[in-house]
Amino acid sequence: MVMLDFRTLAVPVGTVRILEVIFTCVSFSLVASVNHSTHSFWTWCMFTWCFCFCVTVLVIIVEFFGINGKLPCISWDDFTAAFAMLATLMVLAASIIYPIYFTCPSCGRQIGASVTSCLAFILYATEVGLTRTKQGDISSFLSTVPGLLKVLEAFVACIIFICLDQVIYSAHPGLQWCVAVYCICFIFALLIILFTIFRLLTLFPAPFDKVLTFCNVLAVLMYMTAVVIWPFYTLKDFPRPNSCNKFCPPWDYLVVISFLTCFNLVAYIVDTVYSVKLVFFTG
Secondary structure, three states: OOOOOHHHHOHHHHHHHHHHHHHHHHHHHHHHHOOOOOHHHHHHHHHHHHHHHHHHHHHHHHHHHHHHOOOOOOOOHHHHHHHHHHHHHHHHHHHHHHHHHOOOOHHHHHHHHHHHHHHHHHHHHHHHHHHHOOOOOOHHHHHHHHHHHHHHHHHHHHHHHHHHHHHOOOOHHHHHHHHHHHHHHHHHHHHHHHHHHHOOOOOOOOOOHHHHHHHHHHHHHHHHHHHHHHHHHHHHHOOOOOOOOOOOHHHHHHHHHHHHHHHHHHHHHHHHHHHHHHOOOOO
């Protein structure tokens, strides 16, 4: 017998999720009502709003009908925490990209979509804060700071992959190494996220906290090389063309990758500090 749990809609997290559904729906509806575009950024923004809308509706339905308690193979708290963090980052990116590329002073619907997207970002960030648990609670690892950092690291790597140009990095072994760094560290982060959600941490050959520390230290060392190598080759051999005005996509992507490489290095350093503290200074 299915029991309806109305409390899931009345608690703060439930209210926030309902508002997320409303604002993401308004965002993609407004954008869909104007001219469509084949631009990859437009596609990314639409996918973000539709994806977050659908998954949030799914989360609300599952908790309302109490189905989450009947999924023993999935850590529901980790799943919702990981999705909230991912949605926060995706909607933040869409809230920045869409106004820059697709709005104008007289574009009322586009401006409205940008505003509701920003509101959705605030709501998802609020959900992240509401679902966080105390550090060290391994049963809900993705709700902790290290868990949220893992989602952040994987997301930043995905943005780097979107910006990569195979013609550029295939010409230099150093740039190929940087791409390998992005891929290897992304795989590490993704495996940790998936193993946590599907309760497979016991399959690790060593204690999870030690495996996590090892992966983080390795990622920091690898990203330190990429931070030096990627800008050295790309910005030296591919200067900004003089014909570019405000935007110059090929060159802009190189700069974005350089910035995101530095950003992810900082994220991995912070992640490593938390892991080392957890392993060596928490008794």
